[in-house]
Amino acid sequence: MDNKNICHIPFFEFPANIVESFLIACYGGPLNNCQGVYLMAKQLRSVSIMNASIQNLETNITISNVVSQYQFAYENDEFNLMKKCVELIKSRFKYVKLFNEFQNLPKNILHELAVNVAMSPNLEIF
Known part of the structure; x- marks a missing residue:
């Protein structure tokens, strides 16, 4: 051509x-x-x-915003954005209060996020 x-x-x-x-x-x-x-x-x-x-x-690096962006990424198959959100959670937040920040997420998204984030040894989810 x-x-x-x-x-x-x-x-x-x-x-x-x-x-x-x-x-x-x-x-x-x-x-x-x-x-x-x-x-x-x-x-x-x-x-x-x-x-x-x-x-x-x-x-706007808040756990609520990161979780909101993760939910958007999950629902739209934006895997790179999901990865970026997980990286931000792992690097910026040592403790994540699962109940407070994630309680409104659909169960499938919550499960996916919890599995990805839980792979970080320095992060506790409770």
């Missing part, structure tokens, strides 16, 4: 949902066998979500 056929678009200057919609509209989605383009759009969306969520975490 020569460079005349490549469209250079500064995707990261636009909201992820706009980029995803644009790519799918131009090149088709999964129904048109354009999986590569569709997956690229999904990846761009994921990167954008991840960056916004990490920025949120870094400006």
